[in-house]
Amino acid sequence: MKNVSETILAGLSDRQQQAVKHTEGPLLLVAGPGSGKTRVMAHRLAYLVGVNNIPADRILAVTFTNKAARELKERCERLVDFQKEFLQVRTFHGFCARVLRFDGDYVGIPREFSIFDEDDQKKVIRRSFEDENIDIKQHSPGTILNTISRLKNSTKMPDEFAREVSDYGQEIASRIYSRYQSILDVSNAVDFDDLLLKAFILFNDHKYVLDKYSDRFKYIQIDEFQDTNPLQFKVSKLLSNNNGNICVVGDPDQSIYSWRYADPSNLTDFKKSFPKTTVITLDQSYRSTKNILDAANSLIVNNPDRTDKNLWTNNDIGSKIAVYQTGSEEDEARVVLDEIQRLNQSENTPLNEIAIMYRVNAQSRAFEVLCQRLGIRYRLIGGVKFYERQEVKDVLAYLRIVNNKSDDAALLRVINTPRRGISDKTVAEIIRMARENNTSVFSIIAEIYSGKLTGELIPRAIKSIKAFFELLEGIFDISDQLDITDLINFILERTDYISYIRRDEDKGLDREENINELKASSDQYTGIDTGSQLSSFLENVALVSNVDNLEGGDDVRPSSEDLTLITLHQAKGLEYDAVFLVGCEEGLLPHVMSIGEPDSLEEERRICYVGITRAKNNLYFSYSLVRRFRGVTGGQMLSRFVNEIPENLTTKKYARGFSHPLIDGYLKNSPNRKFKSPNTRPLVDEKRTVQFSKGTKVKHDIFGDGIIIKNEGNEGEVVFLKHGVKRLMWQYAPMIVIEKKRRHENDSHDFVDPEIDTA
DNA sequence: ATGCTGGTTGTTTTT
DNA sequence: CAACCAGCAT
Numbered sequence: 015m016k017n018v019s020e021t022i023l024a025g026l027s028d029r030q031q032q033a034v035k036h037t038e039g040p041l042l043l044v045a046g047p048g049s050g051k052t053r054v055m056a057h058r059l060a061y062l063v064g065v066n067n068i069p070a071d072r073i074l075a076v077t078f079t080n081k082a083a084r085e086l087k088e089r090c091e092r093l094v095d096f097q098k099e100f101l102q103v104r105t106f107h108g109f110c111a112r113v114l115r116f117d118g119d120y121v122g123i124p125r126e127f128s129i130f131d132e133d134d135q136k137k138v139i140r141r142s143f144e145d146e147n148i149d150i151k152q153h154s155p156g157t158i159l160n161t162i163s164r165l166k167n168s169t170k171m172p173d174e175f176a177r178e179v180s181d182y183g184q185e186i187a188s189r190i191y192s193r194y195q196s197i198l199d200v201s202n203a204v205d206f207d208d209l210l211l212k213a214f215i216l217f218n219d220h221k222y223v224l225d226k227y228s229d230r231f232k233y234i235q236i237d238e239f240q241d242t243n244p245l246q247f248k249v250s251k252l253l254s255n256n257n258g259n260i261c262v263v264g265d266p267d268q269s270i271y272s273w274r275y276a277d278p279s280n281l282t283d284f285k286k287s288f289p290k291t292t293v294i295t296l297d298q299s300y301r302s303t304k305n306i307l308d309a310a311n312s313l314i315v316n317n318p319d320r321t322d323k324n325l326w327t328n329n330d331i332g333s334k335i336a337v338y339q340t341g342s343e344e345d346e347a348r349v350v351l352d353e354i355q356r357l358n359q360s361e362n363t364p365l366n367e368i369a370i371m372y373r374v375n376a377q378s379r380a381f382e383v384l385c386q387r388l389g390i391r392y393r394l395i396g397g398v399k400f401y402e403r404q405e406v407k408d409v410l411a412y413l414r415i416v417n418n419k420s421d422d423a424a425l426l427r428v429i430n431t432p433r434r435g436i437s438d439k440t441v442a443e444i445i446r447m448a449r450e451n452n453t454s455v456f457s458i459i460a461e462i463y464s465g466k467l468t469g470e471l472i473p474r475a476i477k478s479i480k481a482f483f484e485l486l487e488g489i490f491d492i493s494d495q496l497d498i499t500d501l502i503n504f505i506l507e508r509t510d511y512i513s514y515i516r517r518d519e520d521k522g523l524d525r526e527e528n529i530n531e532l533k534a535s536s537d538q539y540t541g542i543d544t545g546s547q548l549s550s551f552l553e554n555v556a557l558v559s560n561v562d563n564l565e566g567g568d569d570v571r572p573s574s575e576d577l578t579l580i581t582l583h584q585a586k587g588l589e590y591d592a593v594f595l596v597g598c599e600e601g602l603l604p605h606v607m608s609i610g611e612p613d614s615l616e617e618e619r620r621i622c623y624v625g626i627t628r629a630k631n632n633l634y635f636s637y638s639l640v641r642r643f644r645g646v647t648g649g650q651m652l653s654r655f656v657n658e659i660p661e662n663l664t665t666k667k668y669a670r671g672f673s674h675p676l677i678d679g680y681l682k683n684s685p686n687r688k689f690k691s692p693n694t695r696p697l698v699d700e701k702r703t704v705q706f707s708k709g710t711k712v713k714h715d716i717f718g719d720g721i722i723i724k725n726e727g728n729e730g731e732v733v734f735l736k737h738g739v740k741r742l743m744w745q746y747a748p749m750i751v752i753e754k755k756r757r758h759e760n761d762s763h764d765f766v767d768p769e770i771d772t773a
Numbered sequence: 774a775t776g777c778t779g780g781t782t783g784t785t786t787t788t
Numbered sequence: 789c790a791a792c793c794a795g796c797a798t
Contacts, residue, residue, distance in 0.1 A: 775797105776797090776798080777797080777798090778794105779793105779796100780792105780794090781793080781794095782791085783792095
């Protein structure tokens with residue numbers, strides 16, 4: 015019989031083996047894309063259990079998504095025999111939720127707390143504005159939520175923040191933050207940040223509890239450490255301080271979540287917190303061809319202040335990277351899907367080995383439409399997520415109330431859904447009463463039912479409220495005797511919900527189908543003790559992400575023959591035989607928001623890097639010269655990131671009708687590139703530049719008639735009668751001159767009428 | 774109380 | 789161009 019250690023180490027490189035065998039003391043594993051990171055992590059866990067005989071329940075593995083957790087666990091199981099339920103593989107949020115479920119009462123969190131998602135949070139923010147009598151129109155809920163999230167990530171509590179307020183804007187933020195938090199408290203609810211924050215406070219303030227967990231988890235292994243935020247770092251540090259067996263894995267070049275307060279220095283400065291750290295770098299890629307790796311390397315070196323790490327591989331050179339220039343979104347979709355069909359039919363690449371990746375979700379649309387028309391099966395990751403559908407959320411809201419009567423967000427969601435004669439005005443009055451009594455909406459309703467409170471309510475409203483209360487009581491009474499699926503059926507029946515959604519002729523059937531799917535996903539909880547099945551089901555629902563449903567999910571229809579449409583962010587950690595990076599345009603990738611801000615621009619470059627390194631054999635970039643964006647059409651330029659890739663690695667292709675003799679020149683000498691090689695020749699031919707002098711009237715294929723108002727050589731601005739001011743590159747603009755500038759007109763004179771659009 | 778409509782608004786990425 | 793909201797008519 016082969017010995018366990020040999021089995022576990024078989025097929026691993028020296029470096030990988032070194033990482034697997036390093037079990038004692040802090041370990042920092044810098045793992046480039048495709049370097050076998052997941053493999054090493056799985057083997058390392060198996061080694062701990064199988065060779066070092068560490069009981070599985072003494073190990074905690076933390077991953078970024080539930081899917082990664084599942085994968086890690088499965089791979090580990092294939093290597094070594096152990097009781098799999100003992101190995102804790104969780105996301106940070108999932109782990110913290112679990113801890114709070116057990117020991118939350120130390121920090122004032124009841125066992126049956128609710129987890130508020132972004133939707134709930136926004137509603138609470140709105141309510142806070144109303145409570146504080148501040149006009150919400152002056153502020154965006156999103157911005158305030160961001161601020162609150164930042165405060166929580168720096169462990170700043172509402173009262174503390176209130177004391178250091180220094181200007182009016184902060185005062186507003188502070189008042190809303192306090193109010194927001196007290197609504198959450200009254201609702202027995204936490205938001206995503208609270209899961210981490212409260213767990214941190216619990217560990218920090220209650221040594222007994224901390225010791226319980228850090229004694230139990232002798233070994234901790236954390237994935238995607240470059241994307242951990244300050245709270246996650248603090249929790250990790252506390253948990254591992256007693257024994258120091260912490261292994262963190264990550265890649266600073268793939269840090270793409272700084273907007274969520276992730277801090278890559280948690281990884282890069284890891285040694286500062288754990289001086290005895292051993293560092294192992296995995297830089298051999300087993301995934302991508304040489305060409306693809308070269309492209310990735312030559313892109314990422316443009317980020318300054320980066321610790322040098324060049325990926326290398328023994329793989330083939332592979333084919334060149336294609337750069338497709340297209341004329342419009344539809345054009346782009348057509349070109350990309352044409353090639354995908356060719357790969358699929360002529361080269362036998364299965365569709366599930368192909369992905370289209372984009373920067374923003376809105377880009378998926380054109381591809382979806384065309385997939386449907388061509389009959390290509392696809393799965394869209396993200397978009398409107400299953401658990402975010404109206405009807406699903408409604409049913410979940412009823413379940414949440416059963417689980418936690420104080421859950422105001424859930425209660426307010428269904429108080430009049432289906433319609434039961436409780437008007438907005440009535441609801442507003444109930445909310446006011448709740449605030450006045452500093453209690454939950456449900457307890458106000460209960461008081462109204464028992465006649466102790468009436469507020470300013472009219473008799474008819476009181477009658478409706480009483481009926482609603484009775485409805486809820488009826489559900490509560492029977493809830494602990496039913497499995498979730500039966501409970502859902504009971505709720506549907508009592509609320510007459512199905513006939514409510516059937517009234518929608520268009521979407522009624524879909525919605526009913528979604529509810530059936532929800533029931534199916536709750537079915538697997540059947541049999542567990544009815545007391546805890548509801549809260550674990552709801553917890554699971556709150557913490558699943560989009561990628562979790564990708565494959566092998568417990569509750570999702572299998573779809574091995576589907577093309578994948580996915581954002582670059584979500585694609586992290588995945589790999590495909592062929593990857594199409596679409597919309598490689600200035601303003602999209604890099605996103606407009608980041609242009610001009612060096613830090614954000616570097617992150618955009620990393621996002622692009624992540625995309626490139628998902629590809630095993632075939633990589634494509636595509637961009638469109640013209641793109642509709644929030645209802646307006648604008649001219650686009652090829653992304654600087656594509657220009658940072660050496661030309662000998664790429665081949666350029668032009669969509670029908672849009673190729674242009676000057677385009678080759680452009681790809682060579684784009685404005686971005688000029689900074690690097692100052693002796694490249696200007697790219698636009700003289701004639702075409704000259705004829706676009708200021709004041710010239712032109713006709714554009716798409717925008718129609720316009721007048722040139724600015725000429726900066728290669729590009730300039732045109733004001734169009736119907737579309738307003740556009741920035742265009744002369745060489746691409748499908749535009750003809752209809753009337754030359756009149757001579758006597760003064761060039762310096764600014765004749766633009768800003769109202770020309772409305773004329 | 775409910776449903777419709779017309780005007781306004783905003784748009785990165787998400788555990 | 790959507791989605792969303794407020795105010796209006798039913």
